[in-house]
Amino acid sequence: MNRMHKIAVGQAGGPTAVINASLVGFVDGLPENVELYGVMNGYQGLVLNEMERFDRSSLEWLKQHRGVPGACLGSGRYAFTSDLIVTAVLNLKARDIHTLVFIGGNGTMAALQKMSEAAASMNYELQTIGIPKTVDNDLSATDHAPGYASAAHFVSMSVRDINKDLEAMRNFEQVRIIETMGRNAGWLAMAAGLHKTCDGDGPHMICIPELAVAKEPFVRQVQNIVKDNGIATIVVSEGVAFEGGSQVQREVVNGRAVLGGISTEMEQLLRSELGLNVRSENLGMNQRSAMWAVSSRDHQEAYEVGKQAALYLEKGYSNVMISIQRSDAIGYNYDLKSVPLEQVFILGERMLPETFISNPADFYSWLEPLIGDQVRRYPPAWKRRKPHDLKYHKLEFGRSQ
Amino acid sequence: MNRMHKIAVGQAGGPTAVINASLVGFVDGLPENVELYGVMNGYQGLVLNEMERFDRSSLEWLKQHRGVPGACLGSGRYAFTSDLIVTAVLNLKARDIHTLVFIGGNGTMAALQKMSEAAASMNYELQTIGIPKTVDNDLSATDHAPGYASAAHFVSMSVRDINKDLEAMRNFEQVRIIETMGRNAGWLAMAAGLHKTCDGDGPHMICIPELAVAKEPFVRQVQNIVKDNGIATIVVSEGVAFEGGSQVQREVVNGRAVLGGISTEMEQLLRSELGLNVRSENLGMNQRSAMWAVSSRDHQEAYEVGKQAALYLEKGYSNVMISIQRSDAIGYNYDLKSVPLEQVFILGERMLPETFISNPADFYSWLEPLIGDQVRRYPPAWKRRKPHDLKYHKLEFGRSQ
Structure with missing residues (x-):
């Protein structure tokens, strides 16, 4: 459990009406004994070292956002170059954070993949997990991404x-x-x-x-x-x-x-x-x-996908994205699985x-x-x-x- | 009752999500023994003599629009000049229609007033009633107009x-x-x-x-x-x-x-x-x-205002607009009254x-x-x-x- 003691979580790219629901699902799924850091404003927060430790009161604040659109940690767009990726890894290292979870789309999955590679080449152990999010639904290796249906x-x-x-x-x-x-x-x-x-x-x-x-x-x-x-x-x-x-x-x-x-x-x-x-x-x-156009199913799935990320994190999965896989059975059924970030990257825009x-x-x-x-x-x-x-x-x- | 035997009703100006509710309210409020004509595409239908007699089956069709946005008779914008107003009165006369009801905003109330004046000068008896509608809420002599709240x-x-x-x-x-x-x-x-x-x-x-x-x-x-x-x-x-x-x-x-x-x-x-x-x-x-943003109260009021127009029509009111008058009592209360079209016109844009x-x-x-x-x-x-x-x-x- 030591490896997952300190966890950083962020949100990136264009927000959706349900991206906060994924964040809350993730937080709800975490065990008690972790130190959670919120990365502010997407990758920018990794690079500028803008991370905030969540205590009981700020976690309460965070959980109030399950039904609020936007991205409560701050999201945004940021040119995340190779140099800056190294800086980001060093910032995590300085805080002894070995787990990084981001909610995002194609760009985010690619960024997590690069963070993993950079960390490996720096001999820094870094567990990465991606939570899918995009209104465009152009993310591969999943039936659909939370945010799209709403x-x-x-x-x-x-x-x-x-x-x-x-x-x-x-x-x-x-x-x-x-x-x-x-x-x-x-x-x-x-x-x-x-x-x-x-x-x-x-x-x-x-x-x-x-x-x-x-x-x-x-x-x-x-x-x-x-x-x-x-x-x-x-x-x-x-x-x-x-x-x-x-x-x-x-x-x-x-x-x-x-x-x-x-x-x-x-x-x-x-x-x-x-x-x-x-x-x-x-x-x-x-x-x-x-928010008033949100699909209740989308909202629920966004939450579950976040929670699943916490489960996989505990199980030690790394370099994966949570994927919604629809079954062929009658009616609407799906399983949440993990897919390698590399596969998402190789398949590219969907x-x-x-x-x-x-x-x-x-x-x-x-x-x-x-x-x-x-x-x-x-x-x-x-x-x-x-x-x-x-x-x-x-x-x-x-x-x- | 003879005077109200034949009635023409139309919708004008920009539609709202509840203008059809007013139309349905009006139709629901009418007695059995009337001949109802729908004026197509606003004033244009009066001028081009595009009016359709509603039978039982087309009334059923019309009533299905209580929860449908747009204006099911056709609305639109039209330069309703003095010459064309005379043509419109003649078209009503040719059909022996002595009652004209329009759902609209400032322009519509002014048009009804002018139709009245033109008919009077032509010695043609014409009863006119206006049903308020505008998302802009710029209609005078009413607390607010149906369509605005949604x-x-x-x-x-x-x-x-x-x-x-x-x-x-x-x-x-x-x-x-x-x-x-x-x-x-x-x-x-x-x-x-x-x-x-x-x-x-x-x-x-x-x-x-x-x-x-x-x-x-x-x-x-x-x-x-x-x-x-x-x-x-x-x-x-x-x-x-x-x-x-x-x-x-x-x-x-x-x-x-x-x-x-x-x-x-x-x-x-x-x-x-x-x-x-x-x-x-x-x-x-x-x-x-x-439609999905419609205020249920707005929707209900739009319907009631239409129904009230049918009541006033039966009572022989003419040259009036239905007005929503809020009372000062605790809570939200209002009465539906009639106000002279002339007053609406004189007060102008609100x-x-x-x-x-x-x-x-x-x-x-x-x-x-x-x-x-x-x-x-x-x-x-x-x-x-x-x-x-x-x-x-x-x-x-x-x-x-």
Whole structure:
């Protein structure tokens, strides 16, 4: 038990509405006899040696965050270079901390892996465990990551209702382009179609980064949708690029590109080509922070994944990430397992699989149980037109012109 | 009863999440022996003679919309000129419709009043009744309008949670500017402070159209907030203008200015003056359409206000709007009364009263019961710092130096 006596835990990357639940789960799972240090503001706290020892009272404070969005230790983005990684290991060493646990996404799992390697080369024993978190769901080696389902829920309900608003405004405004998060993967944008149950219902088109959008066919397709429906509700992931072009970046901060703006470019294109009134909007930070849109199942899983990390820590596991593995049994069932950080790193960013792109119904069957009871439909009686299969227009973009 | 035999009902202006509830309330309140016509797409339907007779089956369809956002008859914006008003009266006359009911805001009440006047001058008997609706709450002669409380709820929760996200990201991003709807009035922006219960909590500043923002003091104030808190969460109403400048318009469609963009201008100003990482975002259409953020009290009131219109119609009232009048009794109580359309018109757009601007606590006491049970707080135990009064920074903008 000596090795785990002192433990540092941190949160990194964009927060989610349930990342604090994972932290609380982790803390609840720890045995009594440990000294817990909170790493402030992500990797920055490792490098600047900003770590705070938790006593009984600050642990109480921490546990109050199970239902609070954001990251209560501070998260943020930080360019964690090789030199700084050595500094981080030295800071842990100075405090005699031999266990490091971080809650994060791809970048965090890579950082933990590098910390392990650096520590090994410095002959410093360091146990590392990663707890998965990302609204983008682009983390490999897990069925899904905590945070995603709540964000997917927010996106799906927003798009459903914004489309209803547009239906009413058709004499004033014909096209809405709704931009979602997701970085290079289409998981969140695809979730927008979850509530589409009636023919003609929005979203009428979903654009995902996995498929580049060719301008000319895109314009024609929107024109046809408006011809058929009077309006077009289009969902676009921030990571989508026009064919031959590149992703639209808001800015680059701390060496990391912040995506955003493709919906504005699409708005300009459609306005000039079709002469329609087009509005683009970005669903914004609510996607990852709206506590009131949290899926109760996501919230529960986030907590359990944290608790599992504490269990594996006690068992001496190292260089692993907790993985949610869904079983094939009837209904929704999953096991929490460990996967090597190296495997997560090698598999890299996880895109929407081809099978979900070609069979959206399979994707929605996969998604719905993650949101669970929180799926709030319009009144059961409500049916605007006849039920139909989702028209997944985006597929046509693959074939340019 | 003959006069009310044929009734036309329509919805106008920007939809809300509860405007259909008012329509259903109205329909539920009607006696059996009426012929109901739905006016499609707001005033446009009156002018283009797009009215649909509701039979039993389409009434069933209509009633399914009690819990569906948007406006199921079609709403939209339309330049309703004097000539077109005459056309509208003639269209009603051709159908022998002597009662016109519209659900809408200031523009709608003015339109109804003009329809009345036009009909009188044409010797055509026309009974008109207005049902209030606006997320902006800028409608006079009523304590509040259905639609506002749900939008206020959306804004307050969004800002509360987005601020928590920013707290976690302070090493990456220091300022967020969140733009709300509201047109020329600050009701919705002010609602953003509802959940501010702890010292240092966001929003740290609220900018409302009632007070012009002087650039230099604004920049200094944001700088001070960041100095004190590490971050600044700023809420700005779309109707805010910089001192000496004018409101920022997205565009002008059908003769109506669509506001939007002040948050982007503020972002640019703060980036260049303070060198901080600033993000502006617009809460968008969700404010008026998010069914899942609907206040149950707002939803109920919207329904009741519609039903009351049917009652007044039967009683022969004309040229009136239904008004929600709050009583001074302990607790939340209100009566539904009628007010002359002319009074609504004369009072004009309703701004935030000076007393709410100087005493935000009074405003929040007024607002909270409108949201009712839907006020979801962070876990009861959760307290980040000591409770305090809202720092209503915006007040300082009044004094430009």
